[in-house]
Amino acid sequence: MTLALSAEDQAFKDEVRAFLAAELTPRMRAAGELRTSVYAEPGAQAAWQQVLHTKGWAAPSWPKEYGGAGWSVVQRAIYARERVTAGAPPTSPMGIDQVGPAILRFGTDEQKAFFLPRILSGEHFWCQGYSEPQAGSDLAALAMRAERDGDELVCSGSKIWTTHANVANWMFCLVRTSRTGRKQQGITFLLIDMTSPGIEVRPIIMSSGEWIQNQVFFDQVRVPIANVLGEIDDGWTVAKYLLEFERGGTAYAPELLANLAALRRQAKGIPAEDGTLDEDPVFAAHLSAFAVDVEVLDALETEALSAVAEGREIGADASMMKILGTELQQRFTELALEAAGPLARAWQPGVTEPGGPVSGYPGAIADRSSGQPWQAIAPLRYLNERAGSIYAGTNEIQRGILAKAELGL
The missing domain is CATH 2.40.110.10 (Butyryl-CoA Dehydrogenase, subunit A, domain 2)
Structure with missing residues (x-):
């Protein structure tokens, strides 16, 4: 979905790009670009949150009175796109995106005063x-x-x-x-x-x-x-309130769009029967169909962000976006595996940025001669994204919620 930006929003976009270019260290970029799941490596993730907290950008959707950025829906969409394009790691969703909004809604003054500043700073993980x-x-x-x-x-x-x-x-x-x-x-x-x-x-x-x-x-x-x-x-x-944020409060489309653009670039360097993989009609058709579905999700997420910004609850729409977002994530990993080919078979932890310690792996830099980092990451993301249709309530459960709420079944 293309956002028509006002002069003010364009200036904000330029500010975000300049900030990301200036503040993202190579270590932070690696944690964002080479991560194997929805979670970044915790150390780099925490360091990036400190940078955002200093800037006042750690919580895009929180009101300013509680330390949030207080951004508009358009500004949040701009930041989400620019962050994934720049390769910045995500912040942990458990604090800022989930329990934080619940405390804002249901917490006592004492709970807000104690917990919210510590969530923003990353002191509480x-x-x-x-x-x-x-x-x-x-x-x-x-x-x-x-x-x-x-x-x-x-x-x-x-x-x-x-x-x-x-x-x-x-x-x-x-x-x-x-x-x-x-x-x-x-x-x-x-x-x-x-x-x-x-x-x-x-x-x-x-x-x-x-x-x-x-x-x-x-x-x-x-x-x-x-x-x-x-x-x-x-x-x-x-x-139930928090689950709306877990299911539909996460914007899946910006990262999916960035991943799609990256895969198209990568496919240009993969040999195929008659040229390169991006020229293969079957693979190109798969990418095009995927792109259409991501654009639909992008429009739905933008509409949901508008509803939240106006103080409306998104209700069963959260289930719909959770289904679409997680299943599109899985489809992307399947396309990435297809593009990576035989070089996706062997996992090289030293090439990637795992989201946690790896059993039996000391953390030394591995030989990268057997392919590009994205090819080593592809099978890991495939395995990790299998959980997407299970967590936050299985997608079968979400379809049941939609059937009851929207169809009266």
């Missing part, structure tokens, strides 16, 4: 405690219990598939505080200090070899009542 071994897509079936003891909740149970719990120092978590009524009732939204006694983090090594996912165990972990976000037993209200 967040993970999400939702899924459990027996409660994944059916999130309301969660069983991790929290029993009140004076001014504290005592938590016992476990969470699974917890991204970056191995490096996070805070978790936003759903716990079971009551079993009366429907299963969506009796759930409480809790902010937990990960240094609390009784917390154990165990790694789940991904098929890519990276340590990004974890299972977290809680054994009589005491959390102050003051860390309840919203009301006790009404955490489902907070969770």
Whole structure:
């Protein structure tokens, strides 16, 4: 989708480009361009967030009164496009894009004063405690219990598939505080200090070899009542609001458009039967069909950003954009694998920027002679993006939400 820019917005675009050119170090660019999943390497990601925080740009959608940039919808779209084009790493979505907006909406003045500045600065690095071994897509079936003891909740149970719990120092978590009524009732939204006694983090090594996912165990972990976000037993209200940001608040299109442009350039250097890969009619047709679908998503995301900027909730549209965004991400990795060819078979961690430690890999720079970095990254992104249609509620669940909300089924 092409944005018609006013003179003011064009000046902002020029400012963003100049800022990115001046502030992005080679290390930060590598973390953005060579990452293997939606998450950048945590160290470089944190360093980039510090730069953004100093500039006042760490939270594009937050109001200025809470330290956000207070940008318009168009400005946010401009920044998103310029960031991915420049190769800047993303900030962690758990803090600024998820729990931050929830605290802005449901938090007390004390919670806002304590948590929001630390989210902006990166002092608090967040993970999400939702899924459990027996409660994944059916999130309301969660069983991790929290029993009140004076001014504290005592938590016992476990969470699974917890991204970056191995490096996070805070978790936003759903716990079971009551079993009366429907299963969506009796759930409480809790902010937990990960240094609390009784917390154990165990790694789940991904098929890519990276340590990004974890299972977290809680054994009589005491959390102050003051860390309840919203009301006790009404955490489902907070969770639904936050899930809208997780499902539809992320703009997938800017990165997909940047990836598409990069793949077109890369295809010019890949030999094919009658010339180069970009001239192959079948591959070109696949790229064109993909480009059309990304343009549609771009238009939908811009419309959703406008709704959010006007204070409207996007509701079931979040499910639609989550489906489209994650499935287009998967389609892109399939195209990248096709373009990379045989050189995508062997993974070279030293060529990439993994999102977490790699088992058995010391971190030394690997020999790059067997292909371009993007070819080494292709199989890793393919494996990692398989999770896209599962996290934040499986895409099958999202289709059910749409069927109920839009079709009345």
